[in-house]
Amino acid sequence: MAVSTAAGSAVAGEPIAGEPLCPQRMVMEHLTSRWGVMVLIRLLERSHRFSELRRSISTVGRVSEKMLAQTLQNLERDGLVHRDAKPVIPPHVDYSLTDLGREAAEQVRALALWTNERMDDVQKSRAAYDVAKGRASGF
Amino acid sequence: MAVSTAAGSAVAGEPIAGEPLCPQRMVMEHLTSRWGVMVLIRLLERSHRFSELRRSISTVGRVSEKMLAQTLQNLERDGLVHRDAKPVIPPHVDYSLTDLGREAAEQVRALALWTNERMDDVQKSRAAYDVAKGRASGF
DNA sequence: CAGCATCCCCGCAGATACTG
DNA sequence: CAGTATCTGCGGGGATGCTG
Numbered sequence: 001m002a003v004s005t006a007a008g009s010a011v012a013g014e015p016i017a018g019e020p021l022c023p024q025r026m027v028m029e030h031l032t033s034r035w036g037v038m039v040l041i042r043l044l045e046r047s048h049r050f051s052e053l054r055r056s057i058s059t060v061g062r063v064s065e066k067m068l069a070q071t072l073q074n075l076e077r078d079g080l081v082h083r084d085a086k087p088v089i090p091p092h093v094d095y096s097l098t099d100l101g102r103e104a105a106e107q108v109r110a111l112a113l114w115t116n117e118r119m120d121d122v123q124k125s126r127a128a129y130d131v132a133k134g135r136a137s138g139f
Numbered sequence: 140m141a142v143s144t145a146a147g148s149a150v151a152g153e154p155i156a157g158e159p160l161c162p163q164r165m166v167m168e169h170l171t172s173r174w175g176v177m178v179l180i181r182l183l184e185r186s187h188r189f190s191e192l193r194r195s196i197s198t199v200g201r202v203s204e205k206m207l208a209q210t211l212q213n214l215e216r217d218g219l220v221h222r223d224a225k226p227v228i229p230p231h232v233d234y235s236l237t238d239l240g241r242e243a244a245e246q247v248r249a250l251a252l253w254t255n256e257r258m259d260d261v262q263k264s265r266a267a268y269d270v271a272k273g274r275a276s277g278f
Numbered sequence: 279c280a281g282c283a284t285c286c287c288c289g290c291a292g293a294t295a296c297t298g
Numbered sequence: 299c300a301g302t303a304t305c306t307g308c309g310g311g312g313a314t315g316c317t318g
Contacts, residue, residue: 079264
């Protein structure tokens, strides 16, 4: 495990760090992230509390609190989600879409719906592709 | 090749591996991946050759050949992109959208266009959020 | 209940080299 | 030209523990 020598970078003439992504790409990432999609779609129906969202989404896959919180923060920062924290004990926080967020959510939902509708075609295409490439699933 | 040392796992009672993502999520990933979006939008105009795509996309950020190839393979496997390899020297490969891919590309483009249109609002929201949180960008 | 801080694994993706 | 193969780093994201 040759730990020493910073090695990497090799020739190096410029920073090794990947470019920071243009701002629009970042919005897209937030909108289409694994849980961003689900959050937006759920909030399109009605506002939800934190753990309400979590349970609701759990039908599709487990969300860690961390990732849900992060997702919500990203969306809030982008002005897509409104966070209403009521100063009571125990804490009660409602999340809802802003007008901007509603627009975004409609787009995202359209894409998600299309994906669901066309899933069969995609699956068939995948199977055909795999067979053609000899990557049999059964072997 | 992904040796994946099962090692550690510490407490673990169940597999450490993250769940494999439902098939629909995988399609979404391909469609909205960093380069997937660009590829679909470019191919919506007209068919492109490999390096044509690469150059065209490079206005937005550098794509490694590896990632472009991978992106195209994913989209091809999902039946969204058609690959036409002409048996000549030097090689000549044309990529174009299938009917299914065209539908997908329209959805993705709509989302991308919305993002561009609303970018100003998002940026303002971000700035306001950062100020409110004390994360001043200048200070 | 709704988070934040910390630790740590493993898989995405860039760089480099080689091929038909 | 249009890819493949191989190595490696870095950071996304899960698990756990603590707080208001």
